[in-house]
Amino acid sequence: GPIRSLLHLLDRKDRITVIVAAETLDARFDMGKIARFVERMPSLDAEGTASVIERFRRGCLDESGDWIDAFPGRKDAMFHRPTEEPSVPGNDRPTLQDHLATLCATPRRLKSALRTAFDVWGPLVGEIDFDDVLLMSVLREAEPDVISLVNQHIGLLRKGWEPRGENKNQESPFKKELDRLLSEEQSEATRNAINVILNHVFDGWNKPHAPASIKRPQGFVVAGHADYWSRFLAVPDLTEDERDQPVLREMQRWENDRRGELPALVADPKRSEAVEDLSPFLSPEAVVTLLEKVIGDRAAELPEQWPSDESSIPEPPGIVPLWRMLLRNRSLGREEEHLEQVLATAVRQQTPRNLELVRWLELYYFTDEIDFRVLNENAINRLRAELTTALIRLSVDAIIGSLRHAGRWALYHCSWGRVQSRHQHELVPPPFEGWDGFSNRLLDALEQAPAIIVPQLIPFLVREDGGGYIFDKPMAESLFDVERLSVLLRRHPIPESAIPKPLLERYRVLMEAMEQDGD
Numbered sequence: 001g002p003i004r005s006l007l008h009l010l011d012r013k014d015r016i017t018v019i020v021a022a023e024t025l026d027a028r029f030d031m032g033k034i035a036r037f038v039e040r041m042p043s044l045d046a047e048g049t050a051s052v053i054e055r056f057r058r059g060c061l062d063e064s065g066d067w068i069d070a071f072p073g074r075k076d077a078m079f080h081r082p083t084e085e086p087s088v089p090g091n092d093r094p095t096l097q098d099h100l101a102t103l104c105a106t107p108r109r110l111k112s113a114l115r116t117a118f119d120v121w122g123p124l125v126g127e128i129d130f131d132d133v134l135l136m137s138v139l140r141e142a143e144p145d146v147i148s149l150v151n152q153h154i155g156l157l158r159k160g161w162e163p164r165g166e167n168k169n170q171e172s173p174f175k176k177e178l179d180r181l182l183s184e185e186q187s188e189a190t191r192n193a194i195n196v197i198l199n200h201v202f203d204g205w206n207k208p209h210a211p212a213s214i215k216r217p218q219g220f221v222v223a224g225h226a227d228y229w230s231r232f233l234a235v236p237d238l239t240e241d242e243r244d245q246p247v248l249r250e251m252q253r254w255e256n257d258r259r260g261e262l263p264a265l266v267a268d269p270k271r272s273e274a275v276e277d278l279s280p281f282l283s284p285e286a287v288v289t290l291l292e293k294v295i296g297d298r299a300a301e302l303p304e305q306w307p308s309d310e311s312s313i314p315e316p317p318g319i320v321p322l323w324r325m326l327l328r329n330r331s332l333g334r335e336e337e338h339l340e341q342v343l344a345t346a347v348r349q350q351t352p353r354n355l356e357l358v359r360w361l362e363l364y365y366f367t368d369e370i371d372f373r374v375l376n377e378n379a380i381n382r383l384r385a386e387l388t389t390a391l392i393r394l395s396v397d398a399i400i401g402s403l404r405h406a407g408r409w410a411l412y413h414c415s416w417g418r419v420q421s422r423h424q425h426e427l428v429p430p431p432f433e434g435w436d437g438f439s440n441r442l443l444d445a446l447e448q449a450p451a452i453i454v455p456q457l458i459p460f461l462v463r464e465d466g467g468g469y470i471f472d473k474p475m476a477e478s479l480f481d482v483e484r485l486s487v488l489l490r491r492h493p494i495p496e497s498a499i500p501k502p503l504l505e506r507y508r509v510l511m512e513a514m515e516q517d518g519d
Contacts, residue, residue, distance in 0.1 A: 021108075041106045049101035049110060053134075056114050057097075060121055060130060067126035068248040070217040070278050079131060083196050096200060099193035100135070103142035113141040123235050126245045128228050129218040135197045136220065136232060145181055146194055149174065154229055157202040158221050175206050217278045218244065225273035247274045248281060255286045263293045267317035269307065279325040284335040287325050292342045294318040295357070299349070303356045303405045312502075313407045316360050323364040326374040340379045344386050351390035351414075352398040356406035359413050362387065366417065387414060388432040399445040403452050408500050412459040429478035439480055443488060450492035455503055457485075462506040469506050471513035489514045 011018040019037040061074070082093035104110035117137035121130060140147045150157065153174040161172040171179075182191050198205060201220050203213045214221055220229040226242070240246065253260035266275045279287065298306075298316040306314040326332070332339060343365055350357050366380050366387075367373050373380065391414065394402065403411060415431040430436070446453040460479055463472045476482050489511065499507045 043105050046101040050097040053097045064125045099196045100138050102189050102193040113138040128231050129216045132201050132220045157205045163208050217280050224277040251281050272321040276321050284332045288335050288339045291322045295346045319360050347386045355402040355410045359410040392434040396441050396444045400449045408455050411456040451498050454494050458503050458506045462509050469509045486514045
C-alpha cells in the first residue's frame with residue numbers, strides 16, 4: 001500500500017514517469033494500476049550469461065595486481081569441466097558457470113551477484129578463494145535463504161555429520177532443511193544448480209562420517225588459521241600478520257630457490273598454522289627440504305629454548321607442523337626416499353647430541369599407525385634400526401651429553417618406540433638387540449651423572465597399576481643388573497626438587513623399593 005501511494009504521487013509530477021521493471025508479470029496485483037509503463041525484464045540466455053561470468057572471473061584473477069594464488073591449479077580446475085548434473089536447458093553436459101547462469105536469469109541479478117563478489121574480492125585479493133566467493137555470491141543474490149541456512153550449519157558442512165540411531169542412511173539435518181526450503185515452486189534446474197554449488201564449495205557435505213575434503217587452501221570449508229567463510233560474510237580489514245600473501249610469497253621463494261623466511265614461519269606458533277593450511281602450494285620436494293632445514297635449526301638449540309606443550313614438555317618448533325603437512329600429501333613419490341635419508345641422517349647425527357630431538361622425530365615420523373605415517377612400513381623399520389644402532393654405539397659420555405637436556409620420556413620412547421610403549425604391560429624385553437651392553441653403559445652413566453640419568457630410568461622401572469604406581473621388578477630384572485642398580489640409586493640419591501614433578505611419585509615408589517631391596 002505505501003509503495004503504491006508513493007508511486008502514485010511520483011507519477012503525478014510533471015517531469016517524472018514511473019516505470020515498473022519486473023522479472024515476471026505474475027504479480028499479486030495489476031502493476032498497470034500503479035504505473036503508466038510496465039516493462040518486463042528480459043531473461044538472459046545461458047550461453048551469454050556464462051560468457052559474462054567467465055570474463056568477470058578471468059578479469060578478477062588476471063587483473064587484480066601482483067598476488068599469489070594459493071591454488072596453482074585453478075586454471076585447470078573443475079570450473080570449466082562438465083558437472084554431473086545434465087539439467088541446464090539445451091545443454092546435456094553443463095559446466096559450473098552454466099549452473100550459475102541458471103541462477104542469474106536476469107541482468108539485474110547477474111549484476112548484483114558480480115558486484116557482491118567484487119566487493120568481497122577487492123579488499124581481499126589473494127586472502128580468500130575467488131571461486132568460492134563467486135559461487136556463494138551468486139547464491140547470496142539468487143537464494144539468500146540458502147545462504148542463511150549454510151551459515152547456520154557451517155560447522156556441520158565442514159566437519160561432516162554422524163547419523164544417529166539405527167538408520168545409517170538418514171540424511172543430514174542440513175539436507176533435510178534444504179529440501180524443505182527448496183519448494184516445488186523452484187525448477188529442477190534451480191535445485192540442481194544449488195546442489196552443484198554446494199558440492200563444489202563443501203565437497204562431500206552430504207556424506208556421513210567424513211569431513212568435507214579440502215581442495216582449495218583458502219576455501220570456505222577451511223577454518224584453521226583463518227575462517228574464510230567469516231571473511232566472506234563480513235569483509236575484515238586484515239593486519240599484516242593475518243594476511244596469507246606474506247606466507248605465500250615466502251613459500252614461492254622457498255619453492256624457487258630454497259631461501260627466505262619460511263623455516264622461521266613454520267616454527268613460529270603464530271604463523272605455523274597458516275603455513276600448514278597453505279601447504280598444498282608447496283611441492284613434496286620443497287616440504288622435505290624444509291624439514292631438513294628445520295631439523296638443522298633445532299639441532300643448534302637446547303630443548304629448554306623450545307616452547308613447552310600442555311604437559312610442560314619442550315616441543316621443537318616446526319617438527320610437528322611439517323609432519324602434518326607431509327601427512328596431507330601422502331603421495332610423496334620419489335621424495336619418500338629423500339625423506340627417509342633426511343630422517344636417517346638426523347638420527348645418526350643427533351642421537352649422540354640431542355636425544356630429545358630424536359624422540360620427537362620418532363614420535364611422529366616412525367609411527368606404525370597407518371593413518372598417521374608418512375613413510376611406508378619398510379622405511380620405518382629401517383629408520384628404527386638406524387636409531388637402535390645409534391643408541392648401541394653411544395659411549396658413556398655421549399649418553400650423558402645426549403640426555404643432559406632431554407625430556408623425561410626421551411630414552412624410554414627411543415628404546416621401545418612411542419607406539420609400542422603406550423601398551424607398557426605388553427612389552428617384552430629387551431627393547432632391542434644389543435640392549436645388554438647399552439644397559440651396562442647406562443648404569444655407568446648413572447654413576448657419573450645421577451641427576452641426568454635417574455629421571456630417564458624411572459619410566460622403565462615404575463608403571464601404573466590401579467590408579468597408582470608400582471615398582472615393576474620383573475621388567476627391571478630383565479633390563480638391568482638390579483643389584484648394581486639398587487646400590488647406585490641408594491648411593492646417589494637425587495633431591496626431590498631435581499625430579500620433574502610428573503615423575504616425583506614414581507621416584508618415591510622406586511626409592512622405597514630400592515631401600516627394601518637393600519634391607
